[in-house]
Amino acid sequence: MALRPALTRVLVFVLVVGALVAAWEGYKALWQATGWGWPFLVNDTTMPHLYDVVRAFWQPTTTGGPPLIRSLLSAALFTMKEAIAGFVLGAVIGFVLAVALAHVRFLERGLMPFVVGSQTVPILAIAPMVVIGLGSKGIEGWQSVAVIAAYLTFFPVTVNTLRGLKSPDPRAVELMESYAASTWSILWRLRVPASLPFIFTALKISATASVIGAIIGETPASIQDGLGGAIVNFNQYYSLQPTFLWATNIVCAMLGLVFFGCVVLAEHLVVRRPPEQLV
Amino acid sequence: MNSSPPSSAVSIQGVSKTFRSGTTALADIDLDIQPGEFVSLIGPSGCGKSTLLRIVGDLIQPSAGSVQVNGKSAERARLDHDYGIVFQDAVLYDWRTVGRNVSLPLEMLGWSRDRRKARVQEMLELVELVGFESSRPWQLSGGMQQRVSIARALSFDPSLLLMDEPFGALDEMTRERLNLELLRIWEAAGSTVLFVTHSIPEAVFLSTRVVVMSARPGRIAEIVPVDLSHPRTVATREDARFFELVTAVREALAVGHGDGGARGTSAREVY
Numbered sequence: 001m002a003l004r005p006a007l008t009r010v011l012v013f014v015l016v017v018g019a020l021v022a023a024w025e026g027y028k029a030l031w032q033a034t035g036w037g038w039p040f041l042v043n044d045t046t047m048p049h050l051y052d053v054v055r056a057f058w059q060p061t062t063t064g065g066p067p068l069i070r071s072l073l074s075a076a077l078f079t080m081k082e083a084i085a086g087f088v089l090g091a092v093i094g095f096v097l098a099v100a101l102a103h104v105r106f107l108e109r110g111l112m113p114f115v116v117g118s119q120t121v122p123i124l125a126i127a128p129m130v131v132i133g134l135g136s137k138g139i140e141g142w143q144s145v146a147v148i149a150a151y152l153t154f155f156p157v158t159v160n161t162l163r164g165l166k167s168p169d170p171r172a173v174e175l176m177e178s179y180a181a182s183t184w185s186i187l188w189r190l191r192v193p194a195s196l197p198f199i200f201t202a203l204k205i206s207a208t209a210s211v212i213g214a215i216i217g218e219t220p221a222s223i224q225d226g227l228g229g230a231i232v233n234f235n236q237y238y239s240l241q242p243t244f245l246w247a248t249n250i251v252c253a254m255l256g257l258v259f260f261g262c263v264v265l266a267e268h269l270v271v272r273r274p275p276e277q278l279v
Numbered sequence: 280m281n282s283s284p285p286s287s288a289v290s291i292q293g294v295s296k297t298f299r300s301g302t303t304a305l306a307d308i309d310l311d312i313q314p315g316e317f318v319s320l321i322g323p324s325g326c327g328k329s330t331l332l333r334i335v336g337d338l339i340q341p342s343a344g345s346v347q348v349n350g351k352s353a354e355r356a357r358l359d360h361d362y363g364i365v366f367q368d369a370v371l372y373d374w375r376t377v378g379r380n381v382s383l384p385l386e387m388l389g390w391s392r393d394r395r396k397a398r399v400q401e402m403l404e405l406v407e408l409v410g411f412e413s414s415r416p417w418q419l420s421g422g423m424q425q426r427v428s429i430a431r432a433l434s435f436d437p438s439l440l441l442m443d444e445p446f447g448a449l450d451e452m453t454r455e456r457l458n459l460e461l462l463r464i465w466e467a468a469g470s471t472v473l474f475v476t477h478s479i480p481e482a483v484f485l486s487t488r489v490v491v492m493s494a495r496p497g498r499i500a501e502i503v504p505v506d507l508s509h510p511r512t513v514a515t516r517e518d519a520r521f522f523e524l525v526t527a528v529r530e531a532l533a534v535g536h537g538d539g540g541a542r543g544t545s546a547r548e549v550y
Contacts, residue, residue: 171366174338179384180358193374272374272415
C-alpha cells in the first residue's frame with residue numbers, strides 16, 4: 001500500500017528530471033542549429049552539454065590534482081558548517097526577537113521597521129564589515145560568514161513566529177487565563193505550540209537562505225575553502241572551462257536541498273496537525 | 280477558608296459594562312446564584328449574556344458594580360481555580376492528545392503524572408470517551424470534542440462551571456443527548472453551572488432557573504424558576520409543564536425584546 005505512492009513519487013521525479021534535461025538540450029540544439037542570437041548566443045560555453053557537466057566532476061582541476069568532485073565535496077562540507085551555524089544562530093535570534101515583539105507592543109511598533117529595513121541592505125555591502133569587524137576581535141572567518149548567514153535566516157523566522165504567536169483563538173487564551181496561567185505558561189503551553197507550523201514554514205525558507213548567505217558571505221571575506229570560493233575561482237576560468245562552474249552550481253543546489261529536506265523531516269516529526277493542515 | 284456565613288456561589292451586584300466603543304453591553308445587573316444551582320442566561324444576540332459570563336469569570340472587568348464568587352472577588356476565585364469554562368467551540372489543542380487536553384489544567388495545578396493519569400481516566404469515563412485517550416482532537420466528531428472540553432473543564436473539580444453556548448454549534452440530536460449527559464454530570468459533580476444559550480427548550484430542560492435578558496442595553500427582563508422534577512429524562516421534554524415553561528420564557532423574551540407589554544415600554548422610558 002505504502003509502496004505505490006513512494007513509487008509514483010520516484011517516477012514523477014525521474015520524469016521531471018528527464019523533462020528538464022530534454023528542455024536544456026533541446027533548447028541548446030535548436031538555438032545552435034538556427035544560430036539565433038536572442039536572448040543570447042548559444043554555444044558550448046554559454047550552455048555546455050549536461051553530460052559534459054557531469055563528466056567534469058571526475059576531471060582534475062589542476063594537472064595531476066584530485067578530481068573536481070572531491071574538492072567540491074570538501075568545499076560543500078565547509079560551507080555547510082557555516083550555513084548550519086548561521087541557520088541555528090539566526091533561528092534562535094529570530095525566535096527570541098519574535099517573542100519579545102509579541103509581548104511588548106511598543107517594541108513591535110518601534111522595532112519592526114528596522115527589522116524589515118535590515119533585509120533591504122544588500123548582504124554584499126555588510127559582509128566585508130562583518131568579516132573585518134569580527135576578524136579584528138579574533139573571530140575566525142567561517143564564524144563571521146555564519147553571522148552573515150544568520151542575518152538572512154533570522155528575518156523569516158521573526159516574521160512568521162510573530163504571526164504564529166498571535167495565531168491562537170482568543171478563547172484559547174481566555175481558557176488559559178481562567179486557569180490563572182502566567183504569561184510564561186501561556187507562551188510555552190499555547191503560543192509556541194500553536195506557532196510551530198508557522199515556524200517551520202519560516203525554517204524552510206531560512207534553510208535555503210542560510211546556504212545562500214554562507215556562499216555569498218565567503219566572497220567578500222575572501223574565504224577560499226567553501227563553495228563561494230569555488231564559484232569565484234571557477235568564474236575566472238569560465239571561458240576556458242565552463243563545466244566546472246555549472247558543476248559547482250549543482251553542488252550548491254544539492255546542499256540547499258539537503259538543508260530543506262532536513263527541515264521537512266524535522267517538521268514531520270515535531271508538528272502534529274490535522275492532515276489537511278499539513279502542507 | 281472563609282469566615283463569613285454560607286454565601287452565594289455567585290453574587291452579581293449592580294454590574295454594568297460599557298465598552299470602549301461606547302456600546303453599553305450590560306446595565307445594572309443584579310443576580311444571586313446559590314451553590315448547586317443550574318442557571319441559564321438567555322436573550323437576543325447582543326444582550327450581553329456572554330459578556331456577563333466573562334465578567335463572572337474575571338476574563339473582563341465590569342465598568343461598575345461587583346461580582347463575588349464563593350464569597351470572594353472574581354479575581355481571587357480565578358486565581359484559586361474556582362472556574363471551569365466551556366466555550367461554543369471545544370477549543371482543544373491540536374498538538375495534544377485527547378488525554379493531554381483533559382490534563383492541561385491539572386498540569387498547571389502541578390498534579391503529579393500518576394494523579395493526572397488517574398483523573399483523566401475518571402473524566403473520560405464520565406463523558407463516555409474511554410479508549411480515546413490517545414486520539415487527536417481532529418479525529419473526533421464535534422459532539423465528542425465538546426465532551427472532551429467538558430471533561431477538561433471538570434477535571435480539577437471547579438466549584439463553578441461557566442458554559443458559553445457549549446452546544447450551539449451541534450446538531451439537534453447530538454445537542455439533546457449532550458443535554459442529558461450534562462445533567463447527569465452536574466448531578467454527580469454537584470457543581471454550580473452558569474449556562475449561556477440561544478435555545479429556549481435547552482434552557483428550560485437544563486436549568487433550575489432561567490434568566491431572561493433584554494438587549495441594548497443588556498438587562499435582566501425576567502427570571503423564570505423551573506420547577507420540573509429531577510432527574511430529568513427524555514420524557515421531561517414531553518411534559519405539559521415543560522411546554523408551559525417554554526412558553527413562559529418565550530413570552531418573557533418577547534417582552535424583553537420590546538415586542539409589546541408594559542414592562543418593555545417602561546424599561547425604554549427609563550433608558
